[in-house]
Amino acid sequence: MQWLNNLLTRYTLKHHPLNHAQWQALMASSPLFSHLSAVEKAHLRELTILFLQHKHFTGARGLEVDDTIKIAIAAQACLLLINLNFDYFDDWSDVVVYPDSFKVRHHQTDELGIVSDEEQTLGGEAWLKGPVIIAWDSAAAELQAPQRGHNVVIHEFAHKLDMLNGKANGMPPLHTDMPRQEWTQALSSAFDALQQQIQRGHRTLIDPYAATSAAEFFAVCSELFFSAPQKLHHAFPKVYEQLSLLYRQNTLKRQQPIRRPNNPSE
Numbered sequence: 085m086q087w088l089n090n091l092l093t094r095y096t097l098k099h100h101p102l103n104h105a106q107w108q109a110l111m112a113s114s115p116l117f118s119h120l121s122a123v124e125k126a127h128l129r130e131l132t133i134l135f136l137q138h139k140h141f142t143g144a145r146g147l148e149v150d151d152t153i154k155i156a157i158a159a160q161a162c163l164l165l166i167n168l169n170f171d172y173f174d175d176w177s178d179v180v181v182y183p184d185s186f187k188v189r190h191h192q193t194d195e196l197g198i199v200s201d202e203e204q205t206l207g208g209e210a211w212l213k214g215p216v217i218i219a220w221d222s223a224a225a226e227l228q229a230p231q232r233g234h235n236v237v238i239h240e241f242a243h244k245l246d247m248l249n250g251k252a253n254g255m256p257p258l259h260t261d262m263p264r265q266e267w268t269q270a271l272s273s274a275f276d277a278l279q280q281q282i283q284r285g286h287r288t289l290i291d292p293y294a295a296t297s298a299a300e301f302f303a304v305c306s307e308l309f310f311s312a313p314q315k316l317h318h319a320f321p322k323v324y325e326q327l328s329l330l331y332r333q334n335t336l337k338r339q340q341p342i343r344r345p346n347n348p349s350e
């Protein structure tokens with residue numbers, strides 16, 4: 085049935101009405117997209133069309149999720165897939181968008197079997213085989229200032245990739261040419277180093293929230309990989325290297341300015 089999927093994909097790409105002016109406005113509006121090549125932008129546009137066709141958006145607390153919001157979320161999510169393919173987003177269908185941060189209550193059972201009930205205020209959440217939830221005010225602000233290294237959309241969709249082989253645990257499915265041991269070694273030693281920096285009261289180079297679990301470490305490092313790769317490379321070069329292999333992108337190189345000759349001839 086692969087031929088049928090390919091046919092449907094081609095039909096979707098040809099006939100989906102992605103507004104050209106809105107797409108161009110998004111590409112011009114954020115430094116997050118400004119380093120992409122023309123080929124990468126074209127591929128990102130195709131992935132965004134597939135996202136808009138296959139995922140269902142719902143507004144929460146009265147938010148009307150218009151095309152601007154949908155395209156902005158879809159394009160940021162699809163940045164992760166530029167050199168992968170849309171199958172990575174196959175096993176779920178819903179995106180819920182809140183106007184701003186939202187409260188959730190989680191039941192947790194610790195190793196002693198004690199169940200606790202904890203209320204948290206969140207900017208995003210990803211459910212195993214379920215929806216991705218995004219607070220639009222955070223997403224919109226982060227789109228304008230990616231150099232700070234925060235991006236709730238990339239964070240939640242990195243969790244989705246992590247969940248492709250079960251619960252989020254910082255171990256997404258790796259490509260066959262990526263030794264599992266190298267991934268584990270790079271991420272776990274960086275995670276341990278971050279925890280030690282926090283325990284000693286040192287200032288950390290990346291968001292200390294990354295130290296809460298292996299899953300959060302992977303999601304926070306993915307935010308940095310796409311929005312402020314120099315920060316991730318400076319803090320944890322081996323983690324940058326592994327994410328570069330996983331996403332098949334070299335975001336650091338992409339952001340380096342093109343050198344011009346000292347005496348350019350016009």
Ligand SMILES: [Zn+2]
Nearest residue numbers: 239243300303
């Ligand atoms: Zn998270």
